[in-house]
Amino acid sequence: MRILGIDTAIPMASIALLDNGDLIAEETVSKGSPGQPLGNHAAVILPLIQALFQKTGSTIQELAAIAVSIGPGSFTGLRIGLATAKGIAYESGIPLVGVSTLHAHAARFEHFDGLVGSVFDARKGEVYMALFSSDPTGVSRLTPDALLSVNSAINLLREFYHGHRALLLTGTGAQAHERQLLEAFGAPLRIYKEESCGPTTASQVARLGRYRLMAGSMDEIDGLTPVYLRICEAESKRKI
Numbered sequence: 001m002r003i004l005g006i007d008t009a010i011p012m013a014s015i016a017l018l019d020n021g022d023l024i025a026e027e028t029v030s031k032g033s034p035g036q037p038l039g040n041h042a043a044v045i046l047p048l049i050q051a052l053f054q055k056t057g058s059t060i061q062e063l064a065a066i067a068v069s070i071g072p073g074s075f076t077g078l079r080i081g082l083a084t085a086k087g088i089a090y091e092s093g094i095p096l097v098g099v100s101t102l103h104a105h106a107a108r109f110e111h112f113d114g115l116v117g118s119v120f121d122a123r124k125g126e127v128y129m130a131l132f133s134s135d136p137t138g139v140s141r142l143t144p145d146a147l148l149s150v151n152s153a154i155n156l157l158r159e160f161y162h163g164h165r166a167l168l169l170t171g172t173g174a175q176a177h178e179r180q181l182l183e184a185f186g187a188p189l190r191i192y193k194e195e196s197c198g199p200t201t202a203s204q205v206a207r208l209g210r211y212r213l214m215a216g217s218m219d220e221i222d223g224l225t226p227v228y229l230r231i232c233e234a235e236s237k238r239k240i
Contacts, residue, residue: 001064001065005018006205007202007205008045008074010077010101012029012201014200027048027049028200041081064095064213066096068081068085068096068097069202071227072101072102082224096221099212101201102145103132109139114164115164117174119174119177121173127173147229154180
């Protein structure tokens with residue numbers, strides 16, 4: 001069962017190809033990387049996919065499904081990734097599966113034993129956050145994806161940290177508010193920098209998509225939409 005994973009919710013776009021749960025190959029590019037356009041992923045995501053298939057000798061027709069991260073994250077990035085995934089799914093007739101970006105980030109730490117928080121910077125003193133319990137059996141969700149003030153996020157972390165031996169936070173929000181988080185939790189807290197992480201988000205998007213597919217769950221292409229958790233600035237201004 002081959003699954004193509006796509007993630008454009010964060011500055012580093014990534015794609016990955018899995019076969020029966022095993023990673024075959026992955027490709028990444030960051031906004032503003034040398035030789036790459038600055039601004040968004042629109043100009044690079046399709047070339048990344050083409051490069052991946054050329055490198056692996058694979059074809060779209062071999063895919064069992066496409067899994068795409070649907071947020072929360074960059075509004076523009078999410079739209080680009082989902083539009084790309086929908087276009088491929090429409091053209092090829094391949095099933096499409098949407099995956100929480102926060103869940104995919106947490107799933108990279110399946111070998112960590114403790115509480116894992118995916119924390120994305122939402123600006124304006126807020127973060128997107130979801131909490132997960134990680135142990136040798138895997139990563140299981142504890143809270144839904146939510147938009148929270150930093151103080152509310154810390155309070156929620158305190159509530160769920162009780163009973164866990166270790167605490168790990170990952171994502172741009174953890175880095176942006178590192179000082180405040182360290183003041184709240186001290187030495188037990190581990191904050192992973194993006195560059196220190198192993199598997200790409202796309203590989204975990206593909207893996208979580210595979211689990212959904214095996215459970216008989218997939219999304220209607222027309223009905224799948226990004227999960228923003230907050231209206232965009234332009235929409236906000238129109239409502240004033």
